[in-house]
Amino acid sequence: MTSTTSPTQSTLFARLKHAAAEDWQAYTHHSFVEQMRQGTLPEAAFRQYLVQDYLFLIQFARAYALAAYKSRTLADITAAQDGLAAIVGETELHVRLCARWGLSREDLNAADEHQATVAYTRYVLDAGLSGDLLDLHVALSPCVVGYAEIGARLAPAVEDNPDHPYAEWISEYAGEEYQQSARAAIEHMDALAERTFAESRFGELTRHFAASTRLEAAFWQMGLDAAGNPQTFP
Structure with missing residues (x-):
């Protein structure tokens, strides 16, 4: 399948x-991802990841709510609303998959956040709180x-x-609905840049983007590290 999200330069x-090419490669081709592609990823690693990603999505929903608050136009508010709805909908995939292990939504909500989850999500929220709407969407974009x-x-x-074994997860993110969400995120970020971007900001925005990308890779690694440590699961 050919990605429909590839942006022009x-x-x-x-x-x-x-x-941030090196960081992007390390994230998108991380061993966790490659083992998932091959179908050899340990179930324990995937389970740990799913529980933490559910908690991660709750914080990302807050980030989109923050985007709505920081918006000055109805178009930006609508984009934030769409992002928030997509994130809330995405949690249902995690609930369905975790139910296979007898984990309920209540179990997921009761789980403790791993430090990798806290580090990533709070970084994104801080980027939005301390910066403007473009800062926030740049920090969100490596995930989306x-x-x-x-x-x-x-x-x-x-x-x-x-x-x-990971067909449902892969199909969710390869599907046209999610691909369209990613295209919309790129287009919205460009629309914001037309209004608020100056070349002098590029270095700062790159630091946000690279930091979020590295935190994504650390999130994958958290799953792998926990694979042999089942007591970390709820």
Whole structure:
């Protein structure tokens, strides 16, 4: 499957991705992702990741609520509303998958946040609180667009193997609905940049983008590290 999220080099996202190319490669081709593609990722690693990603999404929903608050136009508020709705909907995937292990929504809500979850989500929230709407969306974009890129790249593994153990997760992020959300995020970030971007800001925005990208990689690593430590699960 070919990704439909690939931006042209004229987009701000493309420039940021190019500037943080090594970090982006380490995130999108992390061992966690490659093992998922191959179907060899330990179930314990995926389970740990899913529980923490559910908690992660709750904080990202707060980030989109913050985006609505910091918006000055109805179009920006609507974009934040759409992002918030998509994040809330995404939690249902985690609830469905975790139910296979007998974990309820209540179990997920009661789980403690891992330090990798806290570090990433609070960084994004702080970027939004201390900066403007563009700062916030730049910090959000490695997650939103990165998952679409990963899903599209892993999709052939599912097409070749209908019994792939991670087919539902991969199909969710390779699907057209999520791909469209990623395209919309790129377009909205460009619309913001047309109003508020100056070249002098590019270095600061790159630091936000690169930091979020590295925190994404650390989130994958958290799953791998916990694979042999089942007492970390709720």
